[in-house]
Amino acid sequence: MPQPPRPRVTLAAVAAATGLSVATVSRALAGRGDLASDTRARVLAAARRLGYTRSGEARGRPRAGTARLFDLVLGHFHDPYSDEVTAGARGAAAAAGFDLVLTAERDRPDDDWPARIRARGSAGVVLGLVVPTAGQLAQLEAAAIPVVLLDPRSVHTPPLPVVHTTDRDGGVSAAAHLIDAGADRFLVVTGTPAYRFGRARIEGFVAEVRRRLPDADVRRVDVDWTGRTARRRSAPFMASVRPGERLGVFACADTLAEGVYAAAADAGLGIPHDVLVVGFDDVRTARVLTPALTSVHQPIREMAAAAIGLLTRAAAGETLEPTATVLPTRLVVRASTVRGFGPAAPSA
Structure with a gap:
């Protein structure tokens, strides 16, 4: 005998489970509004646990489908390191037919960069020199947006793909x-x-x-x-x-x-x-x-390109394993260590 359909979970039910208003829950699920990251994460977790759907299907990204873009998240731009990262990521994304969005991570509790990424339906995120919080990851995970860590600052990272050097x-x-x-x-x-x-x-x-x-x-x-x-x-x-x-x-x-x-x-x-x-x-x-x-x-450019390559594979349907991609360093010898190599600073 067929089972009766499950009653649809409403916004009000999610609001009741979180102790928040319906309006706040709606903004959190849509990726809009100036909400604290832990509030958004709490709403997303409750919606996932209750099986909240907008049209009878499990919620994912707030927009239909996935955009042909990747997000590069850095704490700052326009310095020699970030310029190299951006160049490598942009070239790899363009070669794969994706646009690259530069997203600033402002390192404060009310920063809503995961919600902004979720709202535009990004196909994946590279986090450069950033280790995300549990709440930030929850927002991206709820939207099924893959994440790759590029050169993280800590050895204690979430179980995600990582790209770094030797x-x-x-x-x-x-x-x-x-x-x-x-x-x-x-x-x-x-x-x-x-x-x-x-x-x-x-x-x-x-x-x-x-x-x-x-x-x-x-x-x-x-x-x-x-x-x-x-x-x-x-x-x-x-x-x-x-x-x-x-x-x-x-x-x-x-x-x-x-x-x-x-x-x-x-x-x-x-x-x-x-x-x-x-x-x-x-x-x-x-x-x-x-x-x-x-x-x-x-190899900063190559590292960034490798991170984008992982996201390209994820966009094609591959499940990314939480393993490390390690690219080798090499010493480039110039005049600061070798006499006669080139112009040297005058001695006293």
């Missing part, structure tokens, strides 16, 4: 090169907060120095990821360089290397005569510094 190996290659170039002692300039990738770079660098030069003097300074602070905090080490010494500096980002260059100039030291400098990222900063900066090349 940060630790990059630190190893930086140390090996400075040792081979004749550095006598070492300074590591890293950023704080101590993100996953920064810690891995330092671990690789220090491990390689200890392996090859167990008694070497290795110092570390923590700065706020800006060249200005790197200049100020590395100044005492520049002042301590004695005639005939060669200080090997590993800056965990090319922007920090800029500050190291300035501190060396302040102390009247030459690069690479007195101070050898290796950066990390190999963005345009590395090429415009004088002398040109030796840097660990992070």
Whole structure:
């Protein structure tokens, strides 16, 4: 005997389950209005649990179908790193027949970027340097929008596909090169907060120095990821360089290397005569510094393109596994570590 159809769940039922008004529930489900992210997540979870439908079918994205677009979410744009990410993602999306929307993550509780993405029916999201909250993920999951994490700041990530590079190996290659170039002692300039990738770079660098030069003097300074602070905090080490010494500096980002260059100039030291400098990222900063900066090349464009590639597969119906795609670093040698390679800063 056929079973009678289940009664349709109403907005009022969802409102009662959440303790919110019908109007608030309606805005949350439609992806509209200035609502807190946890409120939206609570509504979406209740609607999913109760089986709420608008027209007899399970709710998904608020608009019919899926748009031919992907969202790239970053905390900031228009710096060398984000420019590389955007270029790589845009090229890969265009090649796959998708548009790319740039979405700013404002890192505050009332930021509704998941609701905006859900409302426009995005086919997928790349989160760059961002680890989403449980509430944000709930909104995207309720709309069946796949998410890929690009170079997340934390090792503790949700079970999602991740794309990153070999940060630790990059630190190893930086140390090996400075040792081979004749550095006598070492300074590591890293950023704080101590993100996953920064810690891995330092671990690789220090491990390689200890392996090859167990008694070497290795110092570390923590700065706020800006060249200005790197200049100020590395100044005492520049002042301590004695005639005939060669200080090997590993800056965990090319922007920090800029500050190291300035501190060396302040102390009247030459690069690479007195101070050898290796950066990390190999963005345009590395090429415009004088002398040109030796840097660990992070394949940023390729990483972004790989993340878009995963979303393209998901859009074609493939289920993405929560695994890591790891692209290799490589050391690009320039004049900041090799005498005679190119124009060098004048020595004191």
